[in-house]
Amino acid sequence: MSERRVSLSRVLLIVGFVLASLNLRPALAGMSPVLDEVMGDLGLSAAGGGAITTVMVICLGVLGPLAPLLARRFGLDRTVMAGLLILATGVVLRSTGSVPALYVGAAVAGTAIGIMNVAMPGVVKQHFPSRIGLFTSVYVSGLVLGAATMSGLVVPLEHATGYGWREVTAMAAIPAVVAMVLWLPQALRRPVAQSAVPRPFRVMLRSRVTWFVTAYMGLQSLTFYIMLAWVPTIFQDAGLPADQAGYMLGLTHLAQMAATLTVPLFAGRARSQVPYMTVASLLTIAGYVGILLAPAASPSLWMIILGLGQGGSVALALLIVALRAPDPASVTALSAVAQSVGYTLAALGPLVIGALYQSSGGWTLPLLVGLGVCVLQLPAGFLAGRPTPPAEKEEKVSPVADPLPLG
Structure with missing residues (x-):
C-alpha cells in the first residue's frame, strides 16, 4: 500500500508538472488570433491591441524575479500553486469585457506567468535531480505545446460554440484550475528548505557573460x-481567412516544439553552442524574409522555418543560462537577470510593431524592423554561445569582477 501511495504521488507530481508547463503560454498565445475582433469590439487602435501582449510581457519580465523571494518564504511548490491561481484569476478578469479589465487582467496573468517561469527550473532541480x-x-x-494548442483552437472554438x-x-483558465487540483498534494507538503542564496544582483550585473546571455535572451x-x-x-491582411491565419500560428508553435525536443540534447553536449545559435538565428531570419516578401504564397513553409528557428533559439537561451553559471545558486540569479531584462525588452516589440503598422499603413516597415532584430541575434549568439578561451581558463579572474566564467 505504501508503494502504491508513493507511485500515485509520483504520477500526480509528473502530471501536475506537465500541466503547469502547458499553462505558461496559452494566456499569451490565445489572444492574438482574435486580436482584430477584440480591437473592433472595444474600439482599440493597432497600438492598443499590441499593448495587450506588451502589458503581459512587461509584468512577466519585471515581476518574475519575485519568484526567488516567494520560494524562500513559502517554498517552490506553493509558489507554483499561487502562480496557477493568480493566472486563472487574471485570465478570467481579462475576459470580462471592459478595457480597464482587459489590461488589468493581462497584467495579473503576466505576473503569474513570470513567477512560474522563474520557479519551474527550480522545481525541476528539486523534484527531478537525476533527470x-x-x-x-x-x-x-x-x-x-500550450501556445500551439490555444492559438490553433481559439477561432474554431468560436465557430463551434457560437461564443465570442x-x-x-x-477558457484558458480551465487547464490552470485542473493543474492546481493536481498540484495540490505538492503544495500541502512541508516546504523544502531553500538554503542556497543567489549571488547579489549587483555582483551579477558586473559580469560580461550576464549581459551576453541577457542580450541573446532578450533579442x-x-x-x-x-x-x-x-x-x-499579418496573414489576414494578406488575404487568408481568420481560422487559417490562426492555424499558421499553431503550426509555427508545433515546429518550435520539434526544435525544443531535439536541439538541447545535441547543443548541451557540444563544447560551443555558437553553431546551433547561428543556425537558429538564420532560420528565424529566413522566416521573417518569407513573411515579408510573400506571406500568402507559402505561409505554411514560412511558419515551419520560423518555428524551427524560434524554437531552437528559446531552447538555447534557457540552456546557456545553465551552462554559463558555475553553480545552482548562480543559475537562479542569472536566470532572474536574463528573464527580467530580456522579457522587458521583448515587451516593447508588439507595441512598437503595432505603432509602426498604424503609422505606415502596412507591414513592410514593421517586418523590416523585426528582421533587423533577428540580425542582431547573430552576434549576441556568438558572444553567449562561445566556450571559454584557453587563455582565460588559465587566468585567475576575480569572482567580483567576473563571477560567471564563459564556459
Whole structure:
C-alpha cells in the first residue's frame, strides 16, 4: 500500500508538472488570433491591441524575479500553486469585457506567468535531480505545446460554440484550475528548505557573460513576441481567412516544439553552442524574409522555418543560462537577470510593431524592423554561445569582477 501511495504521488507530481508547463503560454498565445475582433469590439487602435501582449510581457519580465523571494518564504511548490491561481484569476478578469479589465487582467496573468517561469527550473532541480535534462525538455516543450494548442483552437472554438472572444479566451483558465487540483498534494507538503542564496544582483550585473546571455535572451524573445502578437493579423491582411491565419500560428508553435525536443540534447553536449545559435538565428531570419516578401504564397513553409528557428533559439537561451553559471545558486540569479531584462525588452516589440503598422499603413516597415532584430541575434549568439578561451581558463579572474566564467 505504501508503494502504491508513493507511485500515485509520483504520477500526480509528473502530471501536475506537465500541466503547469502547458499553462505558461496559452494566456499569451490565445489572444492574438482574435486580436482584430477584440480591437473592433472595444474600439482599440493597432497600438492598443499590441499593448495587450506588451502589458503581459512587461509584468512577466519585471515581476518574475519575485519568484526567488516567494520560494524562500513559502517554498517552490506553493509558489507554483499561487502562480496557477493568480493566472486563472487574471485570465478570467481579462475576459470580462471592459478595457480597464482587459489590461488589468493581462497584467495579473503576466505576473503569474513570470513567477512560474522563474520557479519551474527550480522545481525541476528539486523534484527531478537525476533527470534534469529530460524534464527541462518536457518543461520547454510544454510551453510551446500550450501556445500551439490555444492559438490553433481559439477561432474554431468560436465557430463551434457560437461564443465570442470573451468566452473562448476565458477558457484558458480551465487547464490552470485542473493543474492546481493536481498540484495540490505538492503544495500541502512541508516546504523544502531553500538554503542556497543567489549571488547579489549587483555582483551579477558586473559580469560580461550576464549581459551576453541577457542580450541573446532578450533579442530572441523580442522576435518571438512580435510574431506571437501579430502573425494572424499579418496573414489576414494578406488575404487568408481568420481560422487559417490562426492555424499558421499553431503550426509555427508545433515546429518550435520539434526544435525544443531535439536541439538541447545535441547543443548541451557540444563544447560551443555558437553553431546551433547561428543556425537558429538564420532560420528565424529566413522566416521573417518569407513573411515579408510573400506571406500568402507559402505561409505554411514560412511558419515551419520560423518555428524551427524560434524554437531552437528559446531552447538555447534557457540552456546557456545553465551552462554559463558555475553553480545552482548562480543559475537562479542569472536566470532572474536574463528573464527580467530580456522579457522587458521583448515587451516593447508588439507595441512598437503595432505603432509602426498604424503609422505606415502596412507591414513592410514593421517586418523590416523585426528582421533587423533577428540580425542582431547573430552576434549576441556568438558572444553567449562561445566556450571559454584557453587563455582565460588559465587566468585567475576575480569572482567580483567576473563571477560567471564563459564556459
